[in-house]
Amino acid sequence: MRLWIVAVSLTLLSGYVSAETPEEKGLSIAVEADRRDSGFGDFTAHMTMTLSNRQGEKSVRKLRVKTLEVEGDGDKSLSIFDEPRDVKGTAMLTFSHALKPDEQWLYLPALKRVKRISSKNKSGPFMGSEFAYEDLSSQEVEKYSYKYLRDEEINGLDSFVVERIPAYKYSGYSRMVVWLDKEHYRPQKIAFFDRKNKPLKTLLIENYQQYLDKYWRADRMLMQNHQTGKSTLLAWRDYRFRTGLSDRDFNKNTLKRAR
Amino acid sequence: MRKLSVLLGLLLPLQLASAWEVSGYVEPELRLFAQEGMQAEQARTDVSLAIQPEFIHERGDHQFVFTPFARIDQQDGERTHADVRELYWLYAGDDWEFQAGIGRVFWGVTESQHLVDIINQTDLVENMDGEDKLGQPMIRGSLVRDWGIVDAFILPGFRERTWPGKKGRLRYPLVVDTDAARYESSREQRHVDWALRWTQTWGDWDIGLAHFSGTSREPQLVPGLNSAGEAVLVPWYPLIDQSSLDLQAVKGDWLWKLEAVSRNGQWRKRYAAATTGFEYTLVGVNDTAIDLGLIAEYLWDERGSDALTPFQNDLMAGARITLNDQQSTELLLGLITDLEYDSRVFSIEASRRLFDHFKFTLEVRLFNSGEPRDLLHGFRRDDYLQVALAWFFR
Structure with missing residues (x-):
C-alpha cells in the first residue's frame, strides 16, 4: 500500500513540473480507486451466478464468499459452493498476490481431499461461467500497467x-478498457480483449451500494461474451x-470444515 | 455399534431443538462385464442402488455431521452393505479444532494410488480403485500455527476391509472370508491406533509428514478353510508403524508430486514404497475453454512380487480433459503398465451434470495380464463398463 503514496506524490509533483502523461494519469486514477477501497478489513457475501448460453438455457451456481484484506498484498478469500447440488460443500481457498502467482487450494468433499490448483489457470472459466478466475481475484494496483x-x-x-494491461503472467487478455466514474472511482464497465486483441467480453457493473459510509459494492455484474454469445449474471x-x-479463518483446516 | 447408539442419542435431541440441513444423493448403477467370470457363480450384469444422505447442524463454533451410506446390490451379498461414513461433533476454536466421532480423512497428493492415506479403511466392494472409504472412529485434535498445522489422532476401533463375495466380480479365485479375520494384536479390533501429521505450505510447496502406529489397513491374505470346509482367503491384520512424506510443488502449469512411506511390521523387514510424478496442464487448448492435463506417475514398492498391491514397479500415464462447460464435463483416461510383468490396466472415468440436479458418470476398466504372479491376473476376465446416474436432493 506504500506504492500509492509514492505514486500520488509523484503525480502531484509532476503536475507542477510538466504535463502528466496518459500513463501517469492512468496510474494515479488506479491508485486513487485503490486508496478509496482500502481499509475495509473483511467482508462476507452471498453470490448467485446465472449462466446463459446462446439458446437462453440457464443454470445457476450459488456460493458464499469470505474475504480478508491483506495490507501490502492481495486478499485472502474462502469460497464455499452451495449449488449446483453435486458440488455442494466444495470450497476454494485463495491467497492472491499482485504479481506472484496466487496460491489456491480446492477442497473436494466426496474424497475429503484438498487439491492444490496450478497457478496457470487464471485465465480459465470459473465454474463454467463467463467469468475467469482472474476477473474475480483481488484487484491490486501492481497487477496492471495503465x-x-x-x-x-x-x-x-x-x-x-x-x-x-495485465502485468502478471498467464492472463487471458491482451488489455482491458475500464470506465470509472469520477465521483467515486467505481468501475462501471470493463471491455476485455483476448490475446489476439479481439473484443472478447464486456462486463457491466450496476446497482452500487455503499457500506460503512465508504465502500462501494455492486449488486449486479453482467458479463457478456461476444465470441460465444454466452453471458453470466453475478448477483x-x-x-x-x-x-x-482474521488470518486464522483462512487455512486448510477452515477450508476443510467450511460448510 | 454401542458407541454409535450413544452418539445418536447425543445428537437426536439437537434435531428436535433446531434445524438440520439435509442433502445427499441416490444413485442407481449398472455394471456390464465383457466376459463370463472365472467362477460359475459370477454374473455378467450387475444392477445396484446407493444412497448417501448428509445431515449437518451448525451452532456457533460447533458442527454436527451425520453421513450414513447404503448400497443394495443385485448380485453380491457382500456389496449390499451399509456404513456410517461420518457421525461426528467438531468444535472449532480460534486456531485449533477438536473432533470426536466417526470421520473421514484424506492425506496425499498423487492420482494413481494413495500410499500415504492411511486413517480410513478401504471400502473395496464399492470400487476396486480404493477411493471409497469406511468411516473411522476417531478423536482428533488440530493446531494451526505459523509453522504449520498439526493433527493428532486417537483411533479406537478398527474397521475391516470389505471384499467382494462369492457372486461378486473383481475378486481373487478364492473368496476372502471376512468373518474369519485375524489380528496380530490380542485386542483385535479394539486395539487403539494413533497417528500424528504435520502439514505446511511454503509458497509453491506443500509438504506433509506423518506417522501412524497401529493395525495395518492392508491385510495379508492367508489361504485357509471356512466353517463349511471350503477353501478361502483369511485376512490377517498385522501391527505396523508407518512414517510418510507427501510433497507437492506447483511451478506454473506443472504440479510435481511425491508420496513416500516407510513401513515396519508388515513384511520380513522394514520396507519402503513411493509414488512420484507430475501433472502438466495445458490451459485453454487451442483458445477454447478446455483444459488438458497430462499425468505421469511412477509406482514402486520395495517388496516386489511380495507386495500386497499389483503396483510394485509400474508406470501410470494419464490425461485429464476438463471442458469447463456449464455441465462440468470431465474425462480422465489412465493406463498403468507394469514394467516387470506382462500386465496393464486401462481406465476411463467421465462425468457430466444433467438437468441441474443429476450427474452422470461412466467408468471403464480393462485388465490385461499374462503373469500369474501379478495380482491383476485374477481380474483378467473382469473388464467392465459402469454407468451411474446420481440424483442430488436437499
Whole structure:
C-alpha cells in the first residue's frame, strides 16, 4: 500500500513540473480507486451466478464468499459452493498476490481431499461461467500497467476511461478498457480483449451500494461474451463488512470444515 | 455399534431443538462385464442402488455431521452393505479444532494410488480403485500455527476391509472370508491406533509428514478353510508403524508430486514404497475453454512380487480433459503398465451434470495380464463398463 503514496506524490509533483502523461494519469486514477477501497478489513457475501448460453438455457451456481484484506498484498478469500447440488460443500481457498502467482487450494468433499490448483489457470472459466478466475481475484494496483484514454459519460456519470494491461503472467487478455466514474472511482464497465486483441467480453457493473459510509459494492455484474454469445449474471447479496475475520479463518483446516 | 447408539442419542435431541440441513444423493448403477467370470457363480450384469444422505447442524463454533451410506446390490451379498461414513461433533476454536466421532480423512497428493492415506479403511466392494472409504472412529485434535498445522489422532476401533463375495466380480479365485479375520494384536479390533501429521505450505510447496502406529489397513491374505470346509482367503491384520512424506510443488502449469512411506511390521523387514510424478496442464487448448492435463506417475514398492498391491514397479500415464462447460464435463483416461510383468490396466472415468440436479458418470476398466504372479491376473476376465446416474436432493 506504500506504492500509492509514492505514486500520488509523484503525480502531484509532476503536475507542477510538466504535463502528466496518459500513463501517469492512468496510474494515479488506479491508485486513487485503490486508496478509496482500502481499509475495509473483511467482508462476507452471498453470490448467485446465472449462466446463459446462446439458446437462453440457464443454470445457476450459488456460493458464499469470505474475504480478508491483506495490507501490502492481495486478499485472502474462502469460497464455499452451495449449488449446483453435486458440488455442494466444495470450497476454494485463495491467497492472491499482485504479481506472484496466487496460491489456491480446492477442497473436494466426496474424497475429503484438498487439491492444490496450478497457478496457470487464471485465465480459465470459473465454474463454467463467463467469468475467469482472474476477473474475480483481488484487484491490486501492481497487477496492471495503465493508460488514461479519455473522459466519457456512462450510466449518466462523468467517467474516466482507462486502459489496463495485465502485468502478471498467464492472463487471458491482451488489455482491458475500464470506465470509472469520477465521483467515486467505481468501475462501471470493463471491455476485455483476448490475446489476439479481439473484443472478447464486456462486463457491466450496476446497482452500487455503499457500506460503512465508504465502500462501494455492486449488486449486479453482467458479463457478456461476444465470441460465444454466452453471458453470466453475478448477483451479490447480504454484504457484511468487518465481521471479525482474521488470518486464522483462512487455512486448510477452515477450508476443510467450511460448510 | 454401542458407541454409535450413544452418539445418536447425543445428537437426536439437537434435531428436535433446531434445524438440520439435509442433502445427499441416490444413485442407481449398472455394471456390464465383457466376459463370463472365472467362477460359475459370477454374473455378467450387475444392477445396484446407493444412497448417501448428509445431515449437518451448525451452532456457533460447533458442527454436527451425520453421513450414513447404503448400497443394495443385485448380485453380491457382500456389496449390499451399509456404513456410517461420518457421525461426528467438531468444535472449532480460534486456531485449533477438536473432533470426536466417526470421520473421514484424506492425506496425499498423487492420482494413481494413495500410499500415504492411511486413517480410513478401504471400502473395496464399492470400487476396486480404493477411493471409497469406511468411516473411522476417531478423536482428533488440530493446531494451526505459523509453522504449520498439526493433527493428532486417537483411533479406537478398527474397521475391516470389505471384499467382494462369492457372486461378486473383481475378486481373487478364492473368496476372502471376512468373518474369519485375524489380528496380530490380542485386542483385535479394539486395539487403539494413533497417528500424528504435520502439514505446511511454503509458497509453491506443500509438504506433509506423518506417522501412524497401529493395525495395518492392508491385510495379508492367508489361504485357509471356512466353517463349511471350503477353501478361502483369511485376512490377517498385522501391527505396523508407518512414517510418510507427501510433497507437492506447483511451478506454473506443472504440479510435481511425491508420496513416500516407510513401513515396519508388515513384511520380513522394514520396507519402503513411493509414488512420484507430475501433472502438466495445458490451459485453454487451442483458445477454447478446455483444459488438458497430462499425468505421469511412477509406482514402486520395495517388496516386489511380495507386495500386497499389483503396483510394485509400474508406470501410470494419464490425461485429464476438463471442458469447463456449464455441465462440468470431465474425462480422465489412465493406463498403468507394469514394467516387470506382462500386465496393464486401462481406465476411463467421465462425468457430466444433467438437468441441474443429476450427474452422470461412466467408468471403464480393462485388465490385461499374462503373469500369474501379478495380482491383476485374477481380474483378467473382469473388464467392465459402469454407468451411474446420481440424483442430488436437499
